[in-house]
Amino acid sequence: xATANRSTRQWQSLDRDHFLHPFTNFxxxxxxxxxxxxxxHGAYIxxxxxxxxxxxxxxxxxxxxxxxxxxxxxxxxAQMRELPFYNAFFQTAHPPAIELARRLAQIAPGDLNHxxxxxxxxxxxxxxxxxxxxxxxxxxxxxxxxxxxxxNAYHGSTMAGAxxxxxxxxxxxxxxxxxxxxxxxxPHWFKDGRDEDPGEFGLRMARELExxxxxLGEHRVAxxxxxxxQGAGGVVIxxxxxxxxxxxxxxxxQILLVVDEVICGFGRTGHWFGSDYYxxxxxxxxxxxxxxxxxxxxxxxxVSDRVSRVLTEEGGEYAHGFTYSxxxxxxxxxxxxxxxxxREGIIDNVRERTAPYLQKRWRELAxxxxxxxxxxxxxxxxxxxxxxxxxxAPFDKPGKTGLACREHAFDNGLVMRAVGDTMIIAPPLIxxxxxxxxxxxxxxxxxxxxxASTA
Ligand SMILES: *Cc1c(COP(=O)(O)O)cnc(C)c1O
Numbered sequence: 001x002a003t004a005n006r007s008t009r010q011w012q013s014l015d016r017d018h019f020l021h022p023f024t025n026f027x028x029x030x031x032x033x034x035x036x037x038x039x040x041h042g043a044y045i046x047x048x049x050x051x052x053x054x055x056x057x058x059x060x061x062x063x064x065x066x067x068x069x070x071x072x073x074x075x076x077x078a079q080m081r082e083l084p085f086y087n088a089f090f091q092t093a094h095p096p097a098i099e100l101a102r103r104l105a106q107i108a109p110g111d112l113n114h115x116x117x118x119x120x121x122x123x124x125x126x127x128x129x130x131x132x133x134x135x136x137x138x139x140x141x142x143x144x145x146x147x148x149x150x151x152n153a154y155h156g157s158t159m160a161g162a163x164x165x166x167x168x169x170x171x172x173x174x175x176x177x178x179x180x181x182x183x184x185x186x187p188h189w190f191k192d193g194r195d196e197d198p199g200e201f202g203l204r205m206a207r208e209l210e211x212x213x214x215x216l217g218e219h220r221v222a223x224x225x226x227x228x229x230q231g232a233g234g235v236v237i238x239x240x241x242x243x244x245x246x247x248x249x250x251x252x253x254q255i256l257l258v259v260d261e262v263i264c265g266f267g268r269t270g271h272w273f274g275s276d277y278y279x280x281x282x283x284x285x286x287x288x289x290x291x292x293x294x295x296x297x298x299x300x301x302x303v304s305d306r307v308s309r310v311l312t313e314e315g316g317e318y319a320h321g322f323t324y325s326x327x328x329x330x331x332x333x334x335x336x337x338x339x340x341x342x343r344e345g346i347i348d349n350v351r352e353r354t355a356p357y358l359q360k361r362w363r364e365l366a367x368x369x370x371x372x373x374x375x376x377x378x379x380x381x382x383x384x385x386x387x388x389x390x391x392x393a394p395f396d397k398p399g400k401t402g403l404a405c406r407e408h409a410f411d412n413g414l415v416m417r418a419v420g421d422t423m424i425i426a427p428p429l430i431x432x433x434x435x436x437x438x439x440x441x442x443x444x445x446x447x448x449x450x451x452a453s454t455a
Contacts, residue, residue, distance in 0.1 A: 008048040011036045022157075035410070040067035043428045043435055045415070055415045056425040056439055061231060061263045062294035065340050066430040072295045072333050072340075079332040088117070088326040097326035100335045104302060107272050107338070110281040112302035117326040121262035121288030122156025124299040125225075128284055129160045129181075130320050132223040132256050135307050138314045144222045145180045147258075148212055152186045154232035155225065155260055155286075164225055166233075182216070184208040186230060187238035190373045190384050194392055202239030206246045213253055223256040223283075228274025231263035231426070234419040235382035237375055243278040256283040256307070262299070266290030267341060267429050269378035270351030277378075283307055293337045298330035346429050355379055357433055361440040362425075368447045370401070379429055383443070385421040385450075395421055401454055408449040414442035 006014075012033035021029065036048040043066055045055050058064060079096060086094050097117060105113045116131070118124045129147065136144035147164065149155065155164035162170045163177030166186070171177055185192065185208050193201030213221050226246070230236035250257045259282035264274030267290065271277045275285065283306060288299030303311070311318060324330070341347055355378045362381045366374035372386035385402060387395045395401050402418030409416040409423075417424050427439060 008036060009033075011048060042066045042068060043431055051413070053410065053413050053415050054427075054435065054439055054442065056409075056427050056443075057415050057417050058426050058428045059294045060289070061268075061426045062289035062292075064266050064268070064290040064429045065293045065337060065344075065346065066428040069293075069295070069340065072293075072336050075332050075336040076296065076329050079329045083328050086328060087323065089321055093326075094328050096328040096331035096335065100326075100331040100338075103335060103338055104287075104300070108285065108302050109273055109275045111305040112282065112285055113305055114303040114308040115300045116303065117331070118288070118299040118301070119297050119322055119324045119327070119330075120156070120299045121260075121286060122158040122161035122299075123322060124262070124286035124288055124301045125155045125164055125260065126158050126160040127301045127320065128223075128225065128258050128286055129164070131284065131301065131303070131307070131311070132258065134315070134318075135256070135310055136222050138310050141219070143220055144255075146216055146221050147181050148209060148221060148224045148255075149181060149183050150186045150226055150230075151183050152188070152233040152236070153183075153225075153227060153230060153260075155227075156262075182212065184212050186233065186236055187242045188230075188234070188236045189239055190375075190392065198239040199241045202241035203245050205238075206242050206249065209246060210249050210253075213249075213255065218253055218255070221253075221255050223258050224250065225258040225260060227260045227262075228264045228269070228278050228280070229377060229380060231380070232419065234422040235376070235380050235424045235426075237377050237380075237382075243280065247280065258282060258284045258286070260286045262286055262288045263290075263380075263426070266293075266338075267347040267350055267378075268380060268426065270347065270355045271378075272347060291337070292330060292334040295337065296327075296330040296333045297324075298327065298334050341429075350379055350429050354429075354431060354433065354436065358427075358431070358436045358439075361436055362443075365440065365444060365447065368444065370405075370447050370451055376425075379427055379431075381425040383423040383447075385423065385447075401450060404454055405446055405450040408453070409442065409446040412442045412445050412449070414439065414446065416443060416446065 015034050037045050039046045044052050046052050101115045104115050133145050149164045151166035153166040155161045163181045166183045187205040189198050189201050259275050261273050265287045269277040283304045285302040292298050359376050362376050363374045370385050372384040372392040374383050387393050399420050402421040406418040
């Protein structure tokens with residue numbers, strides 16, 4: 001490998017000197033140095049010191065079919081030789097983008113029959129903001145501009161993406177949110193509703209949408225955007241009452257429903273989309289991550305007939321696009337990725353076999369003294385670490401225990417992520433039962449080590 005010629009310390013020092021990392025605490029990085037990952041196969045990654053880790057996070061929620069797929073490398077190679085790039089502006093197109101658009105229309109729920117391609121999930125959500133406002137303005141309702149989102153939501157890191165997101169620490173950097181984006185509460189029962197019946201809590205949080213629409217005036221509200229399950233916010237699984245109530249409100253009101261499937265899409269819940277699991281009919285549906293299993297950057301927004309009809313019949317020129325909208329190599333690889341998901345029956349296997357097993361084993365961790373709640377759905381899981389198991393009370397210094405647990409997990413050969421004091425997993429969908437046992441065993445050991453080191 002071309003990367004074998006420097007020592008770990010040399011890599012770390014060059015990294016510190018030149019590489020401005022995304023979402024990284026620089027003082028921590030400078031004090032400790034990065035882990036330098038060099039290769040990956042199946043569900044495992046390897047670093048410059050030869051340590052091997054079970055990747056409980058699928059990279060960043062994206063490597064759904066696992067690492068090391070030769071087929072994707074070959075498809076990318078062939079497409080680069082045939083047509084490495086051409087744009088889709090000004091009435092041109094190419095087979096890989098058309099083929100992928102057709103296939104996405106087949107697997108997407110409802111009448112999401114068109115797709116606008118982007119390079120990422122953030123760009124997809126920028127596209128959402130512009131598209132929903134354009135839609136209402138083409139219908140003569142230019143005042144319908146406000147988009148309602150939720151606190152602690154994650155919709156990306158561009159100006160619009162971070163504004164739609166509900167992360168205060170992100171808003172604080174750069175004077176966000178941009179105008180006409182507002183937030184309601186999140187259906188996080190463990191955090192915000194523990195002394196309430198979960199079903200009642202779910203209804204109450206859903207009805208915040210109705211209240212907000214009334215407060216603003218329906219004539220001003222363009223859309224509601226939400227992840228089926230909040231991912232980066234800490235794998236927040238809404239109570240069963242939540243989505244049916246949101247569905248009712250969206251049916252009764254003239255607003256668009258935008259379901260951000262960047263994490264839940266492409267099999268994460270054991271269905272093609274989280275919208276299939278929760279029986280949602282999105283008007284727009286941002287996708288990315290699992291679309292290519294992370295092998296190349298690509299995202300998009302799936303658009304329903306209701307919306308695409310207005311854009312294509314009333315719209316004239318759509319003044320929006322990225323150089324890499326529908327990049328041929330990315331599209332070819334995404335196509336092959338979907339082909340693998342289908343051919344190997346990966347999503348059916350998750351739904352019928354491995355997700356039930358993962359969820360059963362993951363919930364066993366609820367008996368651990370540090371764990372206030374163990375929850376999950378499909379190939380997503382979360383553990384709430386708490387100071388007092390009986391009351392669920394949080395720690396005095398939020399985030400410290402989570403970080404310690406994440407470091408112990410690394411030491412034990414497992415990648416788990418810490419969101420404050422919530423430990424989360426989103427492993428590759430190809431994990432078999434013995435690898436699920438390995439994951440849960442290493443997670444338990446990491447909890448034990450955390451107890452011992454923070455006691
Ligand atoms: C990751 C993520 C995004 C942003 O995608 P990028 O490709 O990082 O820009 C948007 N929405 C959700 C739900 C995500 O998890």
